Amino acid sequence: MTSGELAGVRCDLEDFAAEVFEPFARADQRRWGSVYLRGLLTGGGRKSVEPMAARLGEDGNRQALAHFITSSPWDPAHVRARLAWKMQAAIKPTALIIDDTGFLKDGDASACVTRQYTGTAGKVTNCQAGVSLHLAGDHASSAVNWRLFLPETWDPASPKADPAKVTRRAKCGIPEGLSIVEKWQLALDMVDETRSWGLDVPLAVADGGYGDTAAFRLGLEERGLHYVVGISTTVTAQPGDAAPCTPPYSGTGRRPAAQYPETAQSVKEMVIQAGRKTARSVQWREGSRPGTGRSGVKRMYSRFTALRIRPAGRQIRKAVTGPELPACWLLAEWPAREAEPVQFWLSNLPADTPLTTLVRMAKLRWRIEHDYREMKQAPGLAHFKGRTWRGWHHHVTLVSAAHAFCTLQRLARAPKDTAPA
Structure with a gap:
């Protein structure tokens, strides 16, 4: 890429950040949102706060970045809505794709981490599980909504509750009163929220983890x-x-149902x-x-x-x-x-x-697997080391924004109607 092309990309990124971070209430949030986004898109290793800060030069304020991503009280739904509007116009989606992915963890300190099955590892292992909703067309797709799955071990009302995990809820910032919600219900909740943003995509696609549940299909x-x-x-x-047919009636008792x-x-x-x-x-x-x-x-x-x-x-x-x-x-x-x-x-x-x-x-549905692979390889979807509920939702939202920016750049460079998959 020439210096002129690189400068153009930087300008595009500034415009993109200004648009999707416009809902932030304060100027410092918009600034650090833009810096964090640039950190996710800068190559060179892991995309947790400390190594990103080391690569960002004069903008690499580790403390400010950590506060922005883990503690700052901004609502990720506002950014996701902006992102969804922008990507709907670019992708012209034909389907909403729903799935979940694992975030492998070594310890038990992060919010909602437990031993559970994840396709990421292909086995039961220690991880978090995130459910996501993507806008998808034939040539591109983009994650626009997320939920962190709360396992039974973190639910004080569950007979399988783990006292140590229940005790950690407050430290991890898990909302008080939040109990286990099945993944298929989280998916329906995201569909409702996405539609409340004004997006009308008439088709949903999901794998057997969701399709086997009749309540999900009926929903x-x-x-x-x-x-x-x-x-x-x-x-x-x-x-x-x-x-159906009605069995013969014997003349006594209730008539048999068809x-x-x-x-x-x-x-x-x-x-x-x-x-x-x-x-x-x-x-x-x-x-x-x-x-x-x-x-x-x-x-x-x-x-x-x-x-x-x-x-x-x-x-x-x-x-x-x-x-x-x-x-x-x-x-x-x-x-x-x-x-x-x-x-x-x-x-x-x-x-x-x-x-x-x-x-x-x-x-x-292959598009959601493509998105997961790209988000984990480049912007570092699974690199976040923070342990809070809020920090997880902030990080996945900004990774989705980074991935969306890359998708827009790809679509802009591709010949009309032939954007690469």
Whole structure:
């Protein structure tokens, strides 16, 4: 990058910081927000306060940066809203993507750290878990909302409460009265907050950790949202053309309720019964690695089956008013070389939705993994050493802002309609 280009980037960063930090009440908050953001974008190692301060030269006031990120009483929601408005205009998102990521920790002092499963490590380990919501389109995505998951061990009302962790709540600044909220409910809360900012994105995408929970899917439907969510093979359903019938009445007692004549099957069984001949080849995007196609990059494609089904389960049965279960799409990936389908999704998109659209929306979830990887590698998403609830939310918000700035720079340099993934 030439000196002129570098100066342009610095000018862009100043303008960007002035816009997203405009809600700050005080000038010193705006100043240190801009400095912290620049520290996250400066290469050279870890992005915790002390090493960043050492790299920032005359702006490297460690004490001021530490106070700004851990103690200063600014509301991260105001910055996130500004960030969401800006990224919506740049990305033109087609979906909200929801997932969670782990923040590995050595000790037990940080807010909400406990032994729990995280896909970051692929096992149960000592970590914090953060749930995030991203605006996503085909060419770019951006994290715009976050929640820190409070485990049972930190909830004084839980039978699994750890007295040492409960005692640390006040020191970590965990809001008084805050109790455990499941991750899927945190996701719905973020959807509500994001929509309160004026963002209207009609589709939600999530993996099986959320899609397996019927209450999460019903929550999206109650909000008028379409969804494409991953599910496990244990989800059961009735065929799409199945109809409930009323058993014969004996003439005594209460009349029997209408019910389906057959026992619900697992989604895996339903796809296998449909047969591999129902699977069709679908390409959903071009990858980033070299390939042999006309475009010179590897094509992302596989074989997929789509069936109309009626998901079963106690929660769904309680939610419907009549005997008939609501119909939706079951999408299954069944690669040509596999003996069985390998991945499953449910979607309430309309019945006339093309298979290619179902696949493209299901596979759009890769963008959140891309965001996590970029935020952890460059701006240091998991580098924060502070131990407070407020500090964690401040840090992830500013890392999201740093990542968004990089995304905007990428989009600005790319030819129109061909921004790189």
